[in-house]
Amino acid sequence: MEYKIIEDGNQIILKDMRNFNPKHIFECGQAFRWTLEDDSSYTTIAYGKVLNVKREDRDIVLSNTNLDDFNNIWYDYLDLARDYDEIKRELSKDEILKEAIKFGEGIRVLNQEPFETLISFIISANNQIPRIKRSIELIAKHYGEKIEGTDHYSFPTPETLSKAKAGDLKEICRVGFRGERIVETSKIIARGDLDLNKIFHLSRLEGKDLLMTLPGVGPKVSDCILLFAFKKADAFPVDVWVKRVMEHFYLKEETNVKLIGKYGAKLFGSLAGFAQQYLFYYARELGIGK
Secondary structure (H helix, E strand, O other): OOOEEEEEOOEEEEEOOOOOOHHHHHOOOOOOOEEEEEOOEEEEEEOOEEEEEEEEOOEEEEEOOOHHHHHHHHHHHOOOOOOHHHHHHHHOOOHHHHHHHHHOOOOOOOOOOHHHHHHHHHHHOOOOHHHHHHHHHHHHHHHOOEOOOOOOEOOOOHHHHHOOOHHHHHHOOOOHHHHHHHHHHHHHHHHOOOOHHHHHHOOHHHHHHHHOOOOOOOHHHHHHHHHHHOOOOOOOOOOHHHHHHHHHHHHOOOOOHHHHHHHHHHHHHHHHHHHHHHHHHHHHHHOOOO
């Protein structure tokens, strides 16, 4: 994939950028700390930084950043090293995915901060995206640190959240029954009983087993964390929309979520996570399988 990088004041411009649509990226269910500014502009918060991402014709404009932060944070966060043309060529051999890819052609899988992703997807269980976004923002506001020069807050550390009261998380941050799970998981990470960075060096199944020892982390949540924070592209999270689209197009019958996960992981192999994102966005936006 060829594109030119230009630094212009507090902006980085990616010229002639293909396979990159901010709407597809931020609204495909993988991240929660984003705000829609207008039809083509999104502000996101990650790694203690605030970034605006906008599409202008054939270019992507990244505002409130510089070349150092682009190289050290945003290049990896936005998955710019990956060849999405090749991913699309391979997955488009499947006729259903070919149509899904046309619909969500600008999706990229973000590489997010592990602890924030872990807590975010614990909150996501049996929840809706607007509520998830609100809870995460409230957690950042009450327990994180204000990001210099902005009205935004960084996500708190495990040490900080380990000292939070579950009742406060329930009442103030609106996380419901997940409050105890968030505190207990944060304590485990803060004590060093589970080293999240270790998961980068494990297989998907090994990482899944390790994550599922944490309170509030089940099969779907663990696969989301593995895909969106640990670069396990062979993970295939199954939520209600993926269940519907897989049953509608592939399985043709009501099927257990666990079996769908195994089927999807086997069918799409090392690209299962990308297939999942295209299928999720396709199914949810078009209401497939309702």
